[in-house]
Amino acid sequence: MRHSHIHSILLSLLLLFFVGCSTDDELIYEPVEAISLEVYGELKVDTHFYDNMGPHEHDFIGKRASGFTETYESGSKGSYAGASVNLSSGSWYFNDALIGTLSNDRKFGSKSVRIRNGGYIIMSFNMDNGAQTVRVRHAKYGNDGNSSWRLIASYDNGSSWVYAGATVNTTSTTLNTVNFSVNETESVRYGIYKTDGGSNRINIDNVEIVTGSTGGDDNGGGGTPARDSNLTFGNPSNAGSSANNYYVSKPDFVLSYNNSTGTPNWVSWHLSTAWLGNTPRCNCFKQDRTLPSNFFRATTSDYTGSGFDRGHICPSADRNGSADSNENTYFMTNIAPQAPDNNRRAWVNFENYLRTLVNAGNEIHIVSGVIGSGGTGSNGFASTIDNGNITVPDSFWKVALVLPNGTNDINRVTTSTRIIAINVPNDQGISSDWTRFRTSVNTIESLTGYDLFENIPNSIESVLESRVDNQSI
Template sequence: MKLFSPFKNLIYLLSLSLLLSCNDDEIIIQENENTISEPLKISGSIMVNTKFYDNQGPHEHNYTSRRVTGFTEGFESKSKFFYNTTTIDLNQSGNWSFSDGKIGTSSRDRKFGTRAARLRETGYILMAFNMENGVKTIRIRHAKYGNDNNSSWQLVASYDNGDSWITVGETVNTTSTTLNTVSFEVNEDRSVRYGVSKISGSSNRINIDNFEIVTDANGGGNNGNDNAGRDSNLTFGNPSNANTTDPNNYFLFKPEFTLSYNNENGTPNWVSWHLNADWLGSRGRCNCFQQDNSLPSNFKRIGDNEYRSSGFHRGHICPSADRTVTGQENANTFFMTNMAPQAPRNNTRPWVGLERHLRSLVNNGNEIHIIAGIIGTGGSGSRGYRENLSNGRINVPGSFWKVALILPNGTDDINRVTTNTQIIAVNIPNNQNVSSNWRQYLTSVDTIENLTGYDFFENIPDTIENIIESNISSRSSI
């Protein structure tokens, strides 16, 4: 039967709509698209200190001036369905050039969030803008796509606005389906742009995610005042290997903190944050508790009134007082994903006492990497014992724990940790009978790891980690 032209157009539009609405797994035609390009032309190389970390979570900062103070590009802001060579504007950072590269959204893409860059053949992704004040450190997450075989890639740099490129640091071999971190200590003070160039593996594909640029202004230098700058909130690793597929170990990051959310419990499992003088200012407490709508729509999004008349406080894990430079930073600590039901006397006595002690250490020239969370079920608030709130939507924990690694202000924090580095670890019962002295609840990191099943400092060499995690701080020394 012969179709009239309007029907042909309708069928074409319906087919196009179906193609665009399919998820990435279903658009097989994109994988076979004939857009393979020539490899990037490389004219030299620079050797720099390159460090490899396993299972390290994404790094993030609160940047305001992107091309001066750095950024973390997570490839979340735009779509790129095809492998063709083009330049696109990614809102988080700027324009990037892709060749034999796309932005993948498939379940087979290894990613933090919903998207990651994906490269095949000898493809590349390149910054199409310069870092005018240089770069201190570059951190990149990488993994194999799907069930593909191994591939290799290199960091590349250009000092002439992209006209020519050279390799930087060691060749990186991508052999894992887990996003791992490679860190390049470039210490560059010239105007420069960077990118990733895949150099082997043929049609085997790799994912690149959370391409992080750190400058002296945002996490590497001393800012002229002997502070360490704003470091990642997850420098020492992802304690539970939180991800975006497990609803009870769901990875969620904000500029102010990083966390693992437990959808069944309606609370975080843990929250991780960095603390130094660059996070502390004069803004007051906003007291603006708010539902966190960044969670998937099918998750429990706990409302700010679901603790009402329960006898428990909406207990901050990352404290409001640790984020006081801007009103927005303080407000973001009031997301309900940063809260758990806390006995009032736990919150206002030992818990706040430890928070104040850590800030006093910051005022004395230290920076601190903190991870805190909850464990168990059942606590006693001002109205007695409860195991859950809001008709079972929120689990009441049995205790609140915290571990804090303390360093003098500086840079390259992972490599500055020694067997003498101070760690404070506490586990405080969630009830009204707790002591006001948080030192009564000192314990070891090993004990909290045994309770939770987490690995808090996986990026520290084992010979050092094993010693500092087994120690219990003396009450008289802190």
Template sequence: MKFIKLKTVVFYVFSLVFIYSCSNNNELITEEEARVNPISIQGSISSDVRHYDNQGPHDHNHSTERSTGFTETFETGSKSSYAGASVNLSSGSWYLDDALIGSLSNDRKFGSYSSRIRNTGYAIMQFNMDNGATSVSVRHAKYGSDGSSSWRLIASFDNGASWYYVGETVNTTSTTLNTVTFEVNETRAVRYGVYKTSGGSNRINIDNIEITTSSGGGSGTAAQDSNLTFGNPSDAGTSNSNNYFLSRDDYTLSYNNSRGTPNWVSWHLSTAWTGDSPRCNCFRQDTSLPSNFFRATTSDYTGSGFDRGHICPSADRTYSDAANANTFFMTNIAPQAPDNNQRSWASLENYCRELIREGNELHIISGVAGSGGTGRNGFSSTIDNGNITVPDSFWKVILVLPNGTNDINRVSTSTRVIAVNIPNDQGISTSWSSFRTSVDAIENLTGYDLFENISNTVEAALESRVDDVPIN
């Protein structure tokens, strides 16, 4: 019988238990099928990992219950040792044992950080999803040149006292981050975790754990999903100043220090992201950039003849004042011709918000390309004495799905995708639909892979098509 020590527990209860595992139709399995070795999990009063056919991880802290879903990117918080310890992350407190948060080149990650687990370590939540969970998605890959390993999703329904296996064993055999989604449809208060079950000292990276909830992500219900569900288009990280990854709760982006603008911005849009907060009009320098980077200010645009053009729109983030203010960081801004910004581009933004009011959710990636545009003062390639490049065009790609969960697996060859590339000039058409193109054309223009997490067959069909839905 094997036990895993948990170092923060008040006391341990070790017992071999016989439980039942429920299938999707709640049929019981035999005691022999249900019997497993108990595993002691840190941060719990007692902990037996048992087999349960419903998935997800979360460790509970009564003071930090959650009722809405989230994506844990491991971009906040710090843990450099494998020794068991709690760490405060953007979603709440987690406990990592035989696991750390890594930022090395061998760590497979979206952005700058991911969790790294070895031996039979784990990462568990120390808070509950108090209204349950609908789905859990986990990105996983092998660390460096390590061999393959296996892991399980585990869940606790009693504040971390007992833990259950959820779903099937996942084998990690690739150095590319792949996504596995567990449809849990759990209505009880629950917390989830990832527990490495085989592979010995081989290490695995776990990143972007996304949990959707029935109150904020159930089927047919608007949710705040990950802003990077379909991949990192340019493999942005922190080693390249012209492809520098930044992540906020309200969007993710790749910043180009040479251009002084984002390369691209990615965000999710549904009615869960919109509300009554007013436009703050609070353009501000982004001091989260490294100190040796160019950090644009609003005054750098004064008198340029170009608008301070949002990539992720202010009106897409009105569920709170803080969210709206986040869109005014200058890393989300680029010099935009007024006729582009205020007419065709604004019309497309309004159209996107019409789509979500009709019961859809959107995954949007948008950015800039080329250099040289025409503003109020005529043509210019740069502003602010060359510090900020004026784009030749603004592009946007929009994937449209009805509200629901498990978005990656719901995408089919019939899914609607809108792609536009709008010249950054005065006097252009006021109708955004006249600038529709294919995703393939945008990828050829930029060199990005915009939907890398979709199967190749579906991706090829979607990206070659030009949207032709009539626009009123």
């Protein structure tokens, strides 16, 4: 997208003094210096709103060129005063905004941005090759009233700013998603500007910048595959900071960890040829020390002699594009006790089949997990291993949404889109034919209580999730 002219922007320094808004604000007694940001001009940007869309994860390789998801978990800022904050994506400038950690802050994980009055957060770095999409999650802080904000963009290294997309009204205490289709090819940086003034505060958690590295049209005709978000279609269990539904984000997958079972509840990932390569299996199972220190952290030796395989949920072979990517699948948070005949027969055959679909010109959004307790391994039946620390699942399930290579994946899903769901008993002696275990998404959701594709329009979702795949292989 080219812009023939953008109005000059006045970035004036204006000293304003504020008193904290309530007894749970960090700066209740101190005056705060705020820098007023004036924005002139407006870009025509398609804006789409989604309810209850989960946190996303994007490819973290080459952030400036390939996009990123900023979760704000790596930074700290306890006051509203204007200051720069170093985050995983780069440096951001916060004004009348902080990184909140209170129970009233709506967040995935332990932190989110909180903005009040006429505050804003802006990137202090550029997306050198532009951006295709900007996604922002927003919610009301605590019991505050409704407020509004806008996405802003700068094409001159932050010297001047213009509005991008429609005004967003924040009316819910649930983090919902706004999708801005910016389709920008120029160097650009973005920010979020609270436009209504006033004392009502908003939370922002997860700002995702998606670059236009995927080609092709809506039918995927010859498009170049990309590494898309690993959580495009939603957060199935609304994972967050709960010990038994704990949100874990890796560059190669996203998961909900269950501290009581010592296994993931589910793992979500995107699969295309962009993720695949020739890197050999590292066989480097390792403890996930990103879990809170008071959580159970499984080690590879916890499985030794149990009669169950260290069963990958996101497969090693789905992430062999690089050594780092492959190694990430060996975190024990991506592992559950799997009967050898399950893991080495039907399960691996289904994994291999999905990769044949990818090599045939498709991309796949996959969610997979475990159900119940009690399975039969090579040593017989067991409900737990490692002295009760790790629950043996009753079955392993997987759901795969298949699309031709292309862009705007949510908008390309129709009632004819193929979804394959399987639920495989965690037992010895089962068939190697994965097609015998096909079921519907509705059945998986009934067993788990999850909402697996919440971002698909309901009229389409209801059709897809009731259907059992019957295509020949």
